[in-house]
Amino acid sequence: MTLLSEKPAAVRPAPTVDPVLSLRDVRIGNPHTGAEIVHGVSLELTPGKVVGVVGESGSGKTLTCRAALGILPANLAVTSGSIEIAGADISTLGSREWTALRGSTISAVFQDPASYLNPSIQVGPQVAEVLRVKKGLKRREARHRAIELLQAVHLRQPELVYSQYPHELSGGMLQRILIAAACAADPQVLIADEATTALDVTVQAEILDLLADLRDSTGLALVVVSHDLAVVAQLCEEVLVMRDGAVVEHGPTSQVLYRPEHDYTRLLIDEHEQYGLHRFVKGKNVPEEQAS
Amino acid sequence: MTAPVLQVSDLDVHYGLRRRRRQALQGVSLDVSAGETVGLIGETGSGKSTLARAVLGLVPSSGGRIVIDGEDVSGYRERQWRRLRRRGVVQYVFQDPLRSLDPDLTIEDSLVEPLLIQGVSRREAVARARTFLDRVHLSADLLPKVPGEISGGQRQRVAVARALVTEPRLIVLDEPVSALDSANRVQVLEILKELRGSGVALVFISHDLGSVAGIADRIAVLYQGELVEVGAAAAVINEPDHPYTRLLVSSAPTLRAASATRAEREELRALLSV
Ligand SMILES: Nc1ncnc2c1ncn2[C@@H]1O[C@H](COP(=O)(O)OP(=O)(O)OP(=O)(O)O)[C@@H](O)[C@H]1O
Ligand SMILES: Nc1ncnc2c1ncn2[C@@H]1O[C@H](COP(=O)(O)OP(=O)(O)OP(=O)(O)O)[C@@H](O)[C@H]1O
Ligand SMILES: [Mg+2]
Ligand SMILES: [Mg+2]
Numbered sequence: 001m002t003l004l005s006e007k008p009a010a011v012r013p014a015p016t017v018d019p020v021l022s023l024r025d026v027r028i029g030n031p032h033t034g035a036e037i038v039h040g041v042s043l044e045l046t047p048g049k050v051v052g053v054v055g056e057s058g059s060g061k062t063l064t065c066r067a068a069l070g071i072l073p074a075n076l077a078v079t080s081g082s083i084e085i086a087g088a089d090i091s092t093l094g095s096r097e098w099t100a101l102r103g104s105t106i107s108a109v110f111q112d113p114a115s116y117l118n119p120s121i122q123v124g125p126q127v128a129e130v131l132r133v134k135k136g137l138k139r140r141e142a143r144h145r146a147i148e149l150l151q152a153v154h155l156r157q158p159e160l161v162y163s164q165y166p167h168e169l170s171g172g173m174l175q176r177i178l179i180a181a182a183c184a185a186d187p188q189v190l191i192a193d194e195a196t197t198a199l200d201v202t203v204q205a206e207i208l209d210l211l212a213d214l215r216d217s218t219g220l221a222l223v224v225v226s227h228d229l230a231v232v233a234q235l236c237e238e239v240l241v242m243r244d245g246a247v248v249e250h251g252p253t254s255q256v257l258y259r260p261e262h263d264y265t266r267l268l269i270d271e272h273e274q275y276g277l278h279r280f281v282k283g284k285n286v287p288e289e290q291a292s
Numbered sequence: 293m294t295a296p297v298l299q300v301s302d303l304d305v306h307y308g309l310r311r312r313r314r315q316a317l318q319g320v321s322l323d324v325s326a327g328e329t330v331g332l333i334g335e336t337g338s339g340k341s342t343l344a345r346a347v348l349g350l351v352p353s354s355g356g357r358i359v360i361d362g363e364d365v366s367g368y369r370e371r372q373w374r375r376l377r378r379r380g381v382v383q384y385v386f387q388d389p390l391r392s393l394d395p396d397l398t399i400e401d402s403l404v405e406p407l408l409i410q411g412v413s414r415r416e417a418v419a420r421a422r423t424f425l426d427r428v429h430l431s432a433d434l435l436p437k438v439p440g441e442i443s444g445g446q447r448q449r450v451a452v453a454r455a456l457v458t459e460p461r462l463i464v465l466d467e468p469v470s471a472l473d474s475a476n477r478v479q480v481l482e483i484l485k486e487l488r489g490s491g492v493a494l495v496f497i498s499h500d501l502g503s504v505a506g507i508a509d510r511i512a513v514l515y516q517g518e519l520v521e522v523g524a525a526a527a528v529i530n531e532p533d534h535p536y537t538r539l540l541v542s543s544a545p546t547l548r549a550a551s552a553t554r555a556e557r558e559e560l561r562a563l564l565s566v
Contacts, residue, residue, distance in 0.1 A: 176336075227472060233545070272474040
């Protein structure tokens with residue numbers, strides 16, 4: 001079972017260095033009061049690249065993601081800097097262009113899955129709707145494909161789940177529905193904001209495998225926001241560390257997470273390790289551990 | 293050890309009616325003593341939140357018994373459950389922090405409300421709300437905000453603070469640290485550890501095995517609606533008995549040690565389907 005639609009390899013976009021998403025010194029604040037929350041974030045995503053964003057709670061990770069999707073809360077705006085999606089400066093986009101872009105070029109899964117689904121509509125049709133609107137599938141095809149997608153995100157009994165309402169599903173099941181919906185229209189960029197936190201680690205591992213497969217086969221580029229440094233270490237080649245609205249460290253994962261330069265990054269890793277599973281598993285300890 | 297604060301025996305829960313009727317929990321038995329923390333782990337959709345909801349009377353059970361603080365609540369009607377919840381003896385932190393908190397209430401009102409219900413004066417309640425907000429390391433600046441105006445981790449900590457203000461006997465926490473950065477996760481876990489000393493019984497539901505191993509005295513593992521393993525935390529983590537627990541422990545990503553490879557995981561999963 002696969003998340004990929006039957007896109008022949010030859011049609012895949014040729015390898016290119018043109019970024020699919022780029023943020024340049026993006027600042028976010030309340031334009032009326034002048035209060036600034038995010039003080040300049042830059043990042044560049046080329047096809048197949050996976051960037052992790054970690055850091056303090058309330059540091060502006062979600063707002064940065066929302067800015068990239070053009071869905072900031074009404075009281076906030078990008079006050080300076082620029083965001084480009086597949087070469088288009090988003091400040092020039094009208095609502096029709098946004099609609100065309102979201103889902104098919106850039107897509108996202110957010111922290112609180114329940115609030116992104118319509119509670120009064122069965123979940124399957126909500127995924128099928130994406131396929132009908134974005135991929136032009138007919139009703140029957142859309143249903144068929146939606147069930148395939150539910151299976152690809154490892155939901156047991158996908159046909160049963162298809163006809164269930166959001167309140168009938170567990171947190172992790174909802175999160176997988178959203179992942180399926182977000183991947184439905186074969187986006188080039190997927191923003192995953194704590195997209196696997198509601199999943200048990202076995203399903204999480206499968207979803208991470210799936211995202212890695214998509215990256216390898218379609219060149220999907222990913223922004224992975226997570227408090228789980230181990231997930232970021234496993235999936236991302238580059239990491240941004242945010243604190244209090246600013247990026248304190250940005251570089252290759254091997255450096256940032258294993259040889260951090262900034263004190264905050266070091267603290268973040270130390271604190272992460274304080275409840276790392278390896279501390280409680282006998283025989284899995286590594287030398288660093290014995291020192292503490 | 294004193295009598296358990298929570299006694300669940302042979303609990304069944306079903307959802308849906310007629311054709312849509314499905315069993316979510318089957319014959320689940322679990323005790324939690326005063327001052328004890330039981331970690332509840334398991335597959336997504338295995339029934340962890342359902343167990344939490346059943347203990348709070350938010351879903352009806354179809355069989356078995358629930359005793360809270362000596363009170364048999366199994367046959368309670370909606371009114372009685374509401375009264376029990378209002379007394380603040382049991383508190384619950386929902387998995388989705390947006391749902392634990394009323395989206396229209398300010399953070400201050402959310403924190404103060406359960407105290408006012410208990411008959412605490414407004415002044416005293418506000419003072420206590422501030423104390424607990426401080427304990428979860430949030431600034432009093434958040435008090436006038438509504439949940440939509442604060443970050444996910446901030447919401448989660450408000451929900452934890454809200455569960456603590458009434459000083460309950462039993463707290464069921466459904467994924468209370470999943471949206472937290474590591475500093476806040478450590479802090480919330482330390483607060484929960486402190487609570488143990490004051491005799492509160494805790495049920496701690498989490499997918500974060502490190503947190504569970506670090507805080508729980510015992511760990512219970514749910515798989516497809518059944519409790520497949522219960523034991524001392526170290527034993528469950530180090531010598532997992534059930535194949536699902538083995539898969540779970542070996543799938544956990546860590547920064548330091550290698551978790552199971554894809555092939556190893558597939559092998560363990562195959563064991564489960566026999
Ligand atoms: N609509 C809003 N109006 C004003 N401030 C807001 C609004 N939404 C969020 N904030 C504030 O902006 C800051 C950044 O929020 P954001 O949600 O981006 O944090 P985050 O890094 O995603 O945190 P977490 O890890 O807890 O999810 C927080 O201090 C939050 O309180
Ligand atoms: N209101 C409901 N109506 C029908 N079925 C439901 C309802 N709530 C939950 N279920 C089903 O009951 C099962 C258990 O769900 P529950 O939310 O307890 O799982 P969980 O272990 O908490 O999962 P997660 O780790 O994803 O939060 C799931 O199969 C779910 O689909
Ligand atoms: Mg966030
Ligand atoms: Mg749950």
